[in-house]
Amino acid sequence: MLLLNTFLTSLMSQENIDVYLVLIILFCFGLMETLSGFLSHSNRSAGDWTQEIVSFLILSTGIKPAIVAAVYFLGNVLFPNGELFLSEISFLPLFFGYILVDDFLQYWYHRTAHTHPFLWKLHRSHHQAEEMGYFVAYRNAMLYYVMMPNIWWVGMVVFAGGAKAVALGLVIKQLIIISSHSRLQWDRPFYRYALLRPVIALLERIIITPAFHHAHHGTSVVDAAANPNKNFGNMFSLWDQLFGTATFVKGYPLTYGLPTKTNDHWTAAYFYPFVTSKDENSVWHKDHQFVETATNTPLTVALTKGETYLWCACGKSQNQPFCDGSHQGTHQTPLKFTAKRTGTVRLCNCKLTQKAPFCDDTHLNQ
Numbered sequence: 516m517l518l519l520n521t522f523l524t525s526l527m528s529q530e531n532i533d534v535y536l537v538l539i540i541l542f543c544f545g546l547m548e549t550l551s552g553f554l555s556h557s558n559r560s561a562g563d564w565t566q567e568i569v570s571f572l573i574l575s576t577g578i579k580p581a582i583v584a585a586v587y588f589l590g591n592v593l594f595p596n597g598e599l600f601l602s603e604i605s606f607l608p609l610f611f612g613y614i615l616v617d618d619f620l621q622y623w624y625h626r627t628a629h630t631h632p633f634l635w636k637l638h639r640s641h642h643q644a645e646e647m648g649y650f651v652a653y654r655n656a657m658l659y660y661v662m663m664p665n666i667w668w669v670g671m672v673v674f675a676g677g678a679k680a681v682a683l684g685l686v687i688k689q690l691i692i693i694s695s696h697s698r699l700q701w702d703r704p705f706y707r708y709a710l711l712r713p714v715i716a717l718l719e720r721i722i723i724t725p726a727f728h729h730a731h732h733g734t735s736v737v738d739a740a741a742n743p744n745k746n747f748g749n750m751f752s753l754w755d756q757l758f759g760t761a762t763f764v765k766g767y768p769l770t771y772g773l774p775t776k777t778n779d780h781w782t783a784a785y786f787y788p789f790v791t792s793k794d795e796n797s798v799w800h801k802d803h804q805f806v807e808t809a810t811n812t813p814l815t816v817a818l819t820k821g822e823t824y825l826w827c828a829c830g831k832s833q834n835q836p837f838c839d840g841s842h843q844g845t846h847q848t849p850l851k852f853t854a855k856r857t858g859t860v861r862l863c864n865c866k867l868t869q870k871a872p873f874c875d876d877t878h879l880n881q
């Protein structure tokens with residue numbers, strides 16, 4: 516352990532080593548994605564690429580350095596003797612302390628972004644991507660990054676003397692998040708061969724693997740390999756397991772992205788709320804409000820035996836009584852059910868039934 520501590524301390528003392536390592540990771544994944552046919556077999560628009568590249572550049576050369584500078588300024592004003600006060604602590608404890616707090620903060624920030632209406636608008640474009648690829652990792656609104664607590668945490672640890680620990684943490688973090696967003700899906704063979712399954716079962720209980728994170732980007736929970744309301748972790752699956760949001764799907768979603776499409780320019784997705792969408796149906800439109808679509812009468816629909824459906828529980832879907840993803844940014848989630856027979860049924864649309872998704876006539880008492 517002492518040897519490892521010494522090795523890592525001297526490695527991370529090399530000037531700009533973290534920048535070189537991150538660039539190598541980006542280059543290698545970029546090359547592998549390109550060779551796997553990503554560029555030639557992609558339906559991504561110019562707007563997708565522009566938003567992701569602009570976001571990456573502004574994040575790494577503007578937002579992160581500005582936040583670290585702001586923390587230095589505030590630190591020197593509020594704690595004049597606080598600078599470098601952790602510098603006597605040896606490398607490994609500092610590194611593990613930094614990285615665990617960082618990951619904990621990001622888990623909760625990300626999870627909150629799925630249930631808080633304004634934060635969801637800042638995070639939504641991350642989930643609009645209909646194809647995975649490592650640049651999707653950088654696809655969020657600019658303000659989402661400015662408010663991200665773990666970037667401020669980076670500034671605090673650097674101010675307190677943990678710059679080397681942060682540098683190694685950032686390299687490991689980039690490696691894991693690029694791998695988990697990438698379309699390379701290196702873990703596929705582990706699910707295919709019985710001999711390898713225990714290995715991936717162990718690995719995905721430690722780090723975020725591609726299948727674990729792709730499930731979070733899947734379009735709908737109707738797909739057994741997708742669940743957008745689970746798997747919020749960034750580097751380690753520990754927090755998802757601890758707080759009950761982990762799902763181990765053992766495969767890949769059939770489709771990615773959001774159930775409803777809107778017609779937005781990338782600037783609205785990235786600069787919201789400073790730039791807004793011209794599309795009146797978009798959540799990034801300046802006057803956008805979710806309209807209640809629940810009504811006081813049940814809806815009669817035809818179901819097919821064995822088919823799986825998502826019943827809207829939030830009352831905001833534009834496709835009642837089924838979910839269209841409008842619950843994102845709230846604490847509500849749809850109810851997944853499989854039809855037991857083919858025929859018509861009355862599904863609840865007042866959302867007050869005790870026998871969801873079926874109508875139990877509660878609406879008659881309203």
Ligand code: FES
Nearest residue numbers: 827828829838841
């Ligand atoms: S739109 Fe999904 S639960 Fe209402």
